[in-house]
Amino acid sequence: MTDTTPTHAPTAEHAPDFPMKRAQGCPFDPPPSLLALREQGPLVKVRLFDGSTPWLLTRHADQKSVLADSRFSADINQPGYPKQAPVKGRVRLSLPGMDDPEHAQLRRMISGAFSLKRVEAMRPAVQQLVDGFIDDMLAGPNPVDLVEALALPVPSLVICELLGVPYEDHDFFQVNSKTMILKSSTLDERQAAHQSLIEYLNGLLGKKLDTPEDDLLSGLAERVRNGELPRQEAAELGVLLLLGGHETTSNMIALGTLLLLQHPEQLERLRTTEDPQLIVSAVEELLRYLTITHTGRRRVALEDVEIAGGIIRAGEGVIAPSDAANRDPEAFPDPDRLDIERSARHHQAFGAGTHHCLGQPLARLELQVVYGTLYRRIPTLRLATDLEKVPFKHDGFIYGVHELPVTW
Numbered sequence: 134m135t136d137t138t139p140t141h142a143p144t145a146e147h148a149p150d151f152p153m154k155r156a157q158g159c160p161f162d163p164p165p166s167l168l169a170l171r172e173q174g175p176l177v178k179v180r181l182f183d184g185s186t187p188w189l190l191t192r193h194a195d196q197k198s199v200l201a202d203s204r205f206s207a208d209i210n211q212p213g214y215p216k217q218a219p220v221k222g223r224v225r226l227s228l229p230g231m232d233d234p235e236h237a238q239l240r241r242m243i244s245g246a247f248s249l250k251r252v253e254a255m256r257p258a259v260q261q262l263v264d265g266f267i268d269d270m271l272a273g274p275n276p277v278d279l280v281e282a283l284a285l286p287v288p289s290l291v292i293c294e295l296l297g298v299p300y301e302d303h304d305f306f307q308v309n310s311k312t313m314i315l316k317s318s319t320l321d322e323r324q325a326a327h328q329s330l331i332e333y334l335n336g337l338l339g340k341k342l343d344t345p346e347d348d349l350l351s352g353l354a355e356r357v358r359n360g361e362l363p364r365q366e367a368a369e370l371g372v373l374l375l376l377g378g379h380e381t382t383s384n385m386i387a388l389g390t391l392l393l394l395q396h397p398e399q400l401e402r403l404r405t406t407e408d409p410q411l412i413v414s415a416v417e418e419l420l421r422y423l424t425i426t427h428t429g430r431r432r433v434a435l436e437d438v439e440i441a442g443g444i445i446r447a448g449e450g451v452i453a454p455s456d457a458a459n460r461d462p463e464a465f466p467d468p469d470r471l472d473i474e475r476s477a478r479h480h481q482a483f484g485a486g487t488h489h490c491l492g493q494p495l496a497r498l499e500l501q502v503v504y505g506t507l508y509r510r511i512p513t514l515r516l517a518t519d520l521e522k523v524p525f526k527h528d529g530f531i532y533g534v535h536e537l538p539v540t541w
Contacts, residue, residue: 187450201486215450292378297348384533421480
């Protein structure tokens with residue numbers, strides 16, 4: 134196999150830093166310099182915080198291909214893996230960082246809780262929950278921070294109920310989860326927050342071992358009791374589900390609302406529709422347009438692989454930035470235009486391949502209920518400050534807003 138790496142792509146010596154910064158005044162769009170890399174080639178070099186220069190895939194089709202290819206490992210301990218932040222020593226692997234067959238085996242233990250049938254059965258309860266928080270908003274002070282009033286508590290309560298985690302402890306796990314995803318957190322701070330959550334979930338598992346209930350943690354406790362799963366691994370899996378179940382969806386609720394407020398014609402169509410399929414398509418388009426997981430999915434090649442007209446050598450890292458894929462004009466015509474009627478379900482917001490997001494049915498359900506309810510019940514909802522004053526999460530691994538003042 135000959136080296137067919139595109140000669141017009143940036144070399145390691147001239148590789149731009151990744152991740153890039155968003156443009157001033159364009160908080161909903163990917164960094165222009167990221168999208169510009171597509172013009173230089175489908176496979177380009179970028180430079181990370183530690184000086185390493187992995188490959189970056191700029192196109193939707195190539196990203197989907199790599200993420201579904203078992204020749205690329207998700208194991209952070211593999212030499213050449215492109216890390217997001219500093220780590221100490223060997224990292225204990227969680228579900229997203231495992232390769233098959235271990236990944237598939239662990240995933241099967243919890244996948245039933247997120248099946249389409251099980252999740253859809255939760256719709257009436259989620260609807261009741263959303264309506265309750267909107268009732269509280271309408272009865273309470275005005276203006277209000279939509280993050281604290283709705284966007285954060287809805288997914289937090291849902292995942293707590295699913296897992297069997299007491300919601301009264303939500304301040305504890307939300308504070309620690311924020312520490313884990315802030316880029317400004319030190320390695321020691323991030324590890325301490327993670328360890329606190331591990332100990333918390335470990336304690337809950339102990340209670341479920343003694344008194345099982347009808348929840349996901351009790352199911353994991355049963356696996357521990359039967360010797361199918363080490364208790365430490367069960368606790369780590371619980372942390373992953375707890376964090377993933379509220380951080381991503383809460384950011385999508387707030388950021389999606391802010392985006393729609395900037396596109397009143399789209400918001401009006403969504404608010405007045407009698408077609409549930411338009412709500413479904415609006416959710417998919419917002420997931421495509423916003424891409425809150427904005428630091429790229431990461432892999433390392435286990436062998437030489439020919440991709441995108443070039444060769445990625447064994448031991449070389451690869452980054453697949455979903456925001457680049459979701460604005461690829463070959464996959465989405467006129468990609469910078471928001472269109473809630475667009476057929477956008479093939480977006481990369483939830484990844485691809487065997488590691489695609491396990492909780493995507495639940496996230497979709499929550500977003501459908503919120504987007505289909507909030508603007509209908511509060512038709513005069515509007516931003517209570519200037520867009521320029523909204524604090525965006527440029528400082529995190531998950532994108533969104535720290536707060537969203539709204540009024541009506």
